[in-house]
Amino acid sequence: DARVTQTPRHKVTEMGQEVTMRCQPILGHNTVFWYRQTMMQGLELLAYFRNRAPLDDSGMPKDRFSAEMPDATLATLKIQPSEPRDSAVYFCASGSQGLHRRVFFGEGSRLTVL
Amino acid sequence: GENVEQHPSTLSVQEGDSAVIKCTYSDSASNYFPWYKQELGKRPQLIIDIRSNVGEKKDQRIAVTLNKTAKHFSLHITETQPEDSAVYFCAASSPGNQFYFGTGTSLTVIP
Numbered sequence: 001d002a003r004v005t006q007t008p009r010h011k012v013t014e015m016g017q018e019v020t021m022r023c024q025p026i027l028g029h030n031t032v033f034w035y036r037q038t039m040m041q042g043l044e045l046l047a048y049f050r051n052r053a054p055l056d057d058s059g060m061p062k063d064r065f066s067a068e069m070p071d072a073t074l075a076t077l078k079i080q081p082s083e084p085r086d087s088a089v090y091f092c093a094s095g096s097q098g099l100h101r102r103v104f105f106g107e108g109s110r111l112t113v114l
Numbered sequence: 115g116e117n118v119e120q121h122p123s124t125l126s127v128q129e130g131d132s133a134v135i136k137c138t139y140s141d142s143a144s145n146y147f148p149w150y151k152q153e154l155g156k157r158p159q160l161i162i163d164i165r166s167n168v169g170e171k172k173d174q175r176i177a178v179t180l181n182k183t184a185k186h187f188s189l190h191i192t193e194t195q196p197e198d199s200a201v202y203f204c205a206a207s208s209p210g211n212q213f214y215f216g217t218g219t220s221l222t223v224i225p
Binding site: 031033035042043045048050055056091093095097098101102103104105106107108 | 146148150156157158159160163203205207209210212213214215216217218
């Protein structure tokens, strides 16, 4: 049963610290999304990659957030320095392209910044 | 870009009744419309999807309809059960583009 894998599942850190979240997309998927969700609110798109290239990161605060795909099996989302307002659940999702494309979400990384 | 609106934001129904959630989209190029269910503390899970060459799709108690002319699509849940209580998200996607999500509907099924 192929799944999107995210680590860590939970992270508590202090303001100012660097936070790195990792995502392993489903094998064969060439699109990767990072979403942020706060208090069961909507899914806010932070970044979108296709074939490892960033296509849209307009929703991401550029001064402190960065997203990369070092290779096809790893996507990272980094916050430096972290702030309390960054506390949220960060979801990674991966999908395929084409007519039969579907997107599947990872379990999420719950971040708390004190 | 695409703009997806979802209504209602909250919905309460009696167990056994039907629930309907509606979404509209703006980009006529969108051709794929999935629906996700998110239970408290869990990830959104794909429950049903429809593509633009189909007007309706059904899977047991869940059905989705699409009206491309009016640019709206709906999720229908019949014979609701308490385990249907969750937040439901619609989304729209055009070829080669990202997925745009609605703002979610919190469904409560009252036993």
